[in-house]
Amino acid sequence: MVPLLEDINGRAAAILGDLADVVVHDIYDPLGARLYDAVALQDSHELREMIAIARRTTGPILELACGAGRFTLPLLALGREVTAVDLSPSMLAILSDRMDSGYAHLWRNLTLVEADICDFNPEQKFSTVIFGCVTVSLLDAGARRRLFQNMTSVLAPEGRFFLSTTVTEGDASLNTPGTPIENVQLVKDSAGTRYCLHEYIVADRSVREITLIPEDTYTSGPVDVFTTAVRVLPPDQLVTELQENGLAVLNTHPVRTPGSAHEIVILEVGLHA
Ligand SMILES: C[S@@+](CC[C@H](N)C(=O)[O-])C[C@H]1O[C@@H](n2cnc3c(N)ncnc32)[C@H](O)[C@@H]1O
Secondary structure, eight states, rough: OOOOOGOHHHHHHHHHHHHHOHHHHHHTTTHHHHHHHHHHHHHHHHHOOOHHHTTTTOOOOOEEETTTTTTHHHHHTTTEEEEEEOHHHHHHHHHHHHHHOOGGGGGGOOOOOOOOTTOOOOOEEEEEEEEEETTTGSSSHHHHHHHHHHHHHHEEEEEEEEEEOOOOTTTTTHOOOOHHHEEEEEOOOOTTTTTEEEEEOOOOEEEEEEEEESSSSOOOOOOEEEEEEEOOOOHHHHHHHHHHTTEEEEEEEOOOOTTTTTTEEEEEEEEHH
16 A cells, blocks of 8 residues: 555654655655665664574474565575565565575575465475564554464474564553654665654554655655554564464563664464464
8 A cells, every 4th residue: 555645643744744745655665675675784683583593493484574585594594495475576676686696596495475474375384484573563453363374274283483573561652552652763775865764653552653754855856755554562462363363372582672672572483282
């Protein structure tokens, strides 16, 4: 769905309201994917923990919502076979180019699939499924149900499905309704262009709206801005949803996040006994 200027709130909306010509992009569209990738590459938290977890498993790995391959390349570097699935051709194209330019020898272990992870139906079962970067938060309730039901047929009997989510306990900005909360941080794209990353946490704390606006908005053409909405899904809620769909949380793995970032946990999920 193409995002709308009217859906952007708070300080980001005020800044954009003063501009004559704005084009709003989904962060995973062709232009957004490059920016997302550049910003994500500057962030190694969770990657460390997911790779440590993957090292303790054996056999081929199914990676859901692989994006531009931030996790895929290190998984391949471990010598593992990876089936990597994503809906965005733009994100997959970045991964594919990256493979061609520096990691062509690893193609033999990689299967790239452009598909919706909620319906993806591989021919084989997997002992290890990785779903990182809090991407479950991009899925609405119906999509999560389809994904979890799908996992019951994708997972091998003793298989493990690792998914990360944001911890809300102890984070008043995520677990205490009130007025909207806003945070801004500066990030850079691969060319060094600076963007203000606006986080707008809605009053009922159900969603974090993320909007990236170039720091310098003086340009002759339209100003490209990038946005996405990240649901707040506490681990307890996911434990319940997983259970309702034949899956059980067997373990949790904390993620070390930098000071200002929301805390993250990786849920280790298996089939119900
Ligand atoms: C937060 S990014 C994570 C990408 C990558 N795992 C990383 O760590 O950088 C989310 C990714 O999920 C993908 N995505 C969102 N919904 C999807 C769906 N239903 N099926 C497949 N991919 C999806 C997006 O295209 C995007 O590449």
